[in-house]
Amino acid sequence: xxxxxxxxxxxxxxxxxxxxxxKLRNYYLVRAGVAALWVAAAFTxxxxxxxxxxxxxxxxxxxxxxxxxxxxxxxxxxxRNRPQTLNIAVSGITAVAVAAVIANPHAVLGVFGAWASxxxxxxxxxxxxxxxxxxxxxxxxxxxxxxxxxGFFIKQASGSAVPGIADIAPYAAFGAFYFAVSALSLFLRxxx
Numbered sequence: 001x002x003x004x005x006x007x008x009x010x011x012x013x014x015x016x017x018x019x020x021x022x023k024l025r026n027y028y029l030v031r032a033g034v035a036a037l038w039v040a041a042a043f044t045x046x047x048x049x050x051x052x053x054x055x056x057x058x059x060x061x062x063x064x065x066x067x068x069x070x071x072x073x074x075x076x077x078x079x080r081n082r083p084q085t086l087n088i089a090v091s092g093i094t095a096v097a098v099a100a101v102i103a104n105p106h107a108v109l110g111v112f113g114a115w116a117s118x119x120x121x122x123x124x125x126x127x128x129x130x131x132x133x134x135x136x137x138x139x140x141x142x143x144x145x146x147x148x149x150x151g152f153f154i155k156q157a158s159g160s161a162v163p164g165i166a167d168i169a170p171y172a173a174f175g176a177f178y179f180a181v182s183a184l185s186l187f188l189r190x191x192x
Contacts, residue, residue, distance in 0.1 A: 020074075021134075023074045023187040024074075024133060025141040026183075027070065028135070028182040028183035028186065029146070029179075030067075031103075031175075031176075031179040033181035035172050036173075038056065038060055038172050039169050039172045042166065042168070042169040046165040046169075047164070057098050059095075059098050060138050061115055064087070064094075065087075065091035068087045069089060070090045072088065078142060081184075083122040083123075083129065086122055087119055090118050090119060090122070091115070098109070106162075107157070109156060109163040109167065109168070110153070111154030112171075113151065113156075114154065115150065120144065121143060121147050123143035124139075124141065126143075134185065135185035138185065139178065139182055141178065146171070146175070153167075153168075
């Protein structure tokens with residue numbers, strides 16, 4: 001009854017809601033796809049070529065900055081999306097920091113660790129804020145796991161074993177999984 005009143009008196013709200021739902025679902029699909037492609041590239045060309053590995057390690061946080069910029073622009077701008085806006089800056093700085101230390105695998109892993117922790121907390125905050133949009137349990141879980149993985153990366157960076165792109169790829173694979181789960185959940189929620 002209430003939804004019928006809203007549809008009749010404010011059809012733009014229903015349209016805006018459907019549009020937001022569609023955009024968020026597609027955003028999650030793109031994020032899942034790009035992360036999956038990155039993982040495939042990391043385990044293939046990234047392991048064979050140090051130059052490709054370096055490019056991939058710089059590209060991953062750079063893409064996160066771009067993706068968060070898209071998210072912010074689709075969802076009301078910077079003022080309404082402070083966690084994603086902060087994540088744009090954090091991810092952009094991380095891409096530059098990774099490029100600056102790319103010759104030192106331990107430093108790269110340490111930078112990734114700090115980024116994963118902070119970006120994870122920001123993603124968790126975004127998931128909590130968007131709870132009513134649906135499918136945010138996966139984003140909250142992803143953010144928490146990212147924050148924990150970041151701590152693990154920082155600890156691993158101080159170890160004696162030389163880290164490589166294969167140490168970061170599983171982190172990206174989990175990201176792809178969580179984005180895919182969120183997209184599927186939104187699809188199923190809309191169908192129901």
